[in-house]
Amino acid sequence: MEPLVYLINCPPGWIKTPPLGIEYLQKYLEKENVRTRVNDLNITLYRGLKAEKKRWLALDRKFEENLFNYVESKHHYVIQEIMDDIRFVPFIGLSLYKRNSIFTLILAEKIKRAYPDKTIIIGGPHTLFMKIQKKKMSEKFNWVIGEGEIAVRDIIKGKRKGIIVHEELKSLDNLPFLDFKDFNLSLYGSFLPLLSSRGCIKKCRFCAENRLYKSFRQHSPLYIAEQIEFLLKKYGINNFSFQDSLINADQGWLEQLCRLIITKNLRINWEAQMAVRKHPSPGLAGLIKKSGCFNLFIGLESASDKVLKLMDKGFINRDAFNFFSQLKKADLHFEISLIFGYPGEEEDDFRETVDFIVKNKKVIPKIAQVNPFVDYFSDDYRISEQSLIRAFKFISVIREERIPYTKSFINNLIYAD
Numbered sequence: 001m002e003p004l005v006y007l008i009n010c011p012p013g014w015i016k017t018p019p020l021g022i023e024y025l026q027k028y029l030e031k032e033n034v035r036t037r038v039n040d041l042n043i044t045l046y047r048g049l050k051a052e053k054k055r056w057l058a059l060d061r062k063f064e065e066n067l068f069n070y071v072e073s074k075h076h077y078v079i080q081e082i083m084d085d086i087r088f089v090p091f092i093g094l095s096l097y098k099r100n101s102i103f104t105l106i107l108a109e110k111i112k113r114a115y116p117d118k119t120i121i122i123g124g125p126h127t128l129f130m131k132i133q134k135k136k137m138s139e140k141f142n143w144v145i146g147e148g149e150i151a152v153r154d155i156i157k158g159k160r161k162g163i164i165v166h167e168e169l170k171s172l173d174n175l176p177f178l179d180f181k182d183f184n185l186s187l188y189g190s191f192l193p194l195l196s197s198r199g200c201i202k203k204c205r206f207c208a209e210n211r212l213y214k215s216f217r218q219h220s221p222l223y224i225a226e227q228i229e230f231l232l233k234k235y236g237i238n239n240f241s242f243q244d245s246l247i248n249a250d251q252g253w254l255e256q257l258c259r260l261i262i263t264k265n266l267r268i269n270w271e272a273q274m275a276v277r278k279h280p281s282p283g284l285a286g287l288i289k290k291s292g293c294f295n296l297f298i299g300l301e302s303a304s305d306k307v308l309k310l311m312d313k314g315f316i317n318r319d320a321f322n323f324f325s326q327l328k329k330a331d332l333h334f335e336i337s338l339i340f341g342y343p344g345e346e347e348d349d350f351r352e353t354v355d356f357i358v359k360n361k362k363v364i365p366k367i368a369q370v371n372p373f374v375d376y377f378s379d380d381y382r383i384s385e386q387s388l389i390r391a392f393k394f395i396s397v398i399r400e401e402r403i404p405y406t407k408s409f410i411n412n413l414i415y416a417d
């Protein structure tokens, strides 16, 4: 039986784990008796276009601009297969990210030209930045801004159309477990992605998370522990990567989850993003370690209290030092990210950050990302020269100081190697 909706994840994009947004959408729609089919075109092409692999995760605008034409000219059958697959499918869903936006929109236009009667639904985080009204694109496509499940269901059931903004699920625990049944897991890395919450409790000024989600919601710790158990049994994979904004938004919640992982003897390895907390829960770092956490990613962004305040990070550099020291004491590996050239950052602030990192190089295990500041909310977002100069200066310092850093920065603007 033909599916009612065909969900496509276009390239280029993340290749280590299956796309969670599409997986969640599929699970929700199937629960609502909507037949679905998923096509992760991103992973198919990444595996197929061997010569292009190096550029897949780099921020290379030219590559992004040319990719569709390249695929259509050299690997025409890939696009043709999609056009054949969707021939009798009335609804097409496409996930829009910053990096795959050009490819996605060209494909959407092509589908619309070939099949004017199909309903095309475009969702994903980059819809936030599209000038949908100005470009009159709303006439051609349906747009979902924010969470997708309710909006896509309503479009398919004929209840809504056009631009749908922020229709959010109230209880995440009503969702069926993720099972990744339509993804060929051998094409990805050795990790499965998980999402225990949506939204963020913080409101850092440079971040889009709070524009993407209206409210912060979490699964219960028991739901997540049972979801892990389910995937462990199904695939025997015991590596998990939480894709939450923050895994420690609620420290009590995290403590419960760690205890469940330990008491259920799940023996997993997990990683997540975490925020610096002013008042870390005593003993929590040890529990996190015991439950199998092998890596945490933490957005320090700056060690200048002035810049941290401008960013609205909600902590000062002393809090960060105390927090990092606790993680270090519990023998937890963590990596931090930094932003250089944030508006208001002066040379002294920059030096303060550099000095903090050098002084605490025995406490901070690794620098994960060095980002020259980009204001994605402005119409013409560009990296300022000042931001780039500082980012490169910082990289030369960490090289001299032999401070470990991630060589290929994911979603980053520069390459340290």
Ligand code: SF4
Binding pocket: 200, 201, 202, 203, 204, 207, 208, 209, 210, 245, 246, 275, 299
């Ligand atoms: S803590 Fe992270 S996800 Fe949350 S608002 Fe700040 S930068 Fe965004």
